Amino acid sequence: MLFLGLASNYSGRATLSHLFSLGTSSDYKNLEKELAKRFKTEISQVSLVYSGRTAIFLALKSFLDSGKIKKGDHVAVNGFTCKAVAEAVKKAGLEPVYIDIEKSSPDFSKESLESKIKEDKLLKVFILQNTFGIPCDISGFEKIKEKYGLLMIEDLAHCAGRKYADGREIGTVGDSACLSFGKGKSIDTIIGGAVVLRNNFSFPKSFKKSDLKLPKLGDSMRAGWYPLFGVIARGLTHLHLEKPFLGLLLKLRWIERSADTALDSSRTITNWQSKLALSQLKSLRPTPLRKYYLVENREACLKELKKHGFRLEELWYEVPVAPERYYKSLHYPEASCPNAVRFSKEVINLPTWYKDETHKNELKEAEKIIKSFRRTK
């Protein structure tokens, strides 16, 4: 069987080591040190934080504190994204402006960004997402940044460890690199993140790394158990019992939906998560996080895939700003983002983390099914 979610990116060994993982304060410090080295900045400009959205929030707060932008300014966000990104922008007192993606690409182009800058004088920051780990045309975006004096955030949730066409690593170009260590991300400790400031930016005066508290015990336990619950839920799909099992875990608050992760700038991650994140950071795969395809009748395609044992429903993203249950409340400008609306109706993902021959053959079979539904125009 193939899965997109349910901690299917964790091998059996990783599940066990996650469950019994221990760490020390040196692991925590070493992760900060490694992030500073990798993203070419100072350790005082790096902080391990509660979640990816907290990282984006703190980067924006640092820009505000520097006086380079002011409350109410606009931030260009990919038109195809997760609500966590918009949440971080709003919480910082700024306004997200969605930029439509290209017809057959999950990211906006430099041309679309530039035309938005020309019509929106409050646009002062842009966030590059490199969705699924597909690198954008970074030199084009750099020229725009210089020409208009904008600030750039590289959101590494999907793309940590990937390189741009000119060989530079993603996260070494902008004014900040923001990492999520959430479920299924490039670095995955179930919950967590890191903010890396660059180009002489420093953290807001109101934020002190030494004041950060550890996650609540419940959060830490939820993070430890999740991969094991994933194994059980994946096993239960054979009996069609995974939904009641996951429903019960949610009711008991033993697991949490990814989109509901908190934005909390008062907390950090544990030492054991730092140890795992550091080892993942050192061995990031040089491949996209997920492969994507556009299909004509996604519901039918997913049904056919399910019939063959391929559970690919947890795709990114089923609506332009996911997840669907929050979509209406975000008042997404569908009329100005038609490509993202269409893309989110047609996109299908394939996992890239399965390594053994059996799964590789299954991936080929799933790809064949997807191709028979492929968009033709």
Ligand SMILES: Cc1ncc(COP(=O)(O)O)c(C=O)c1O
């Ligand atoms: C593109 C992108 N950036 C940032 C985030 C925020 O991550 P977190 O859930 O760790 O806050 C997400 C979350 O799903 C995401 O998809």
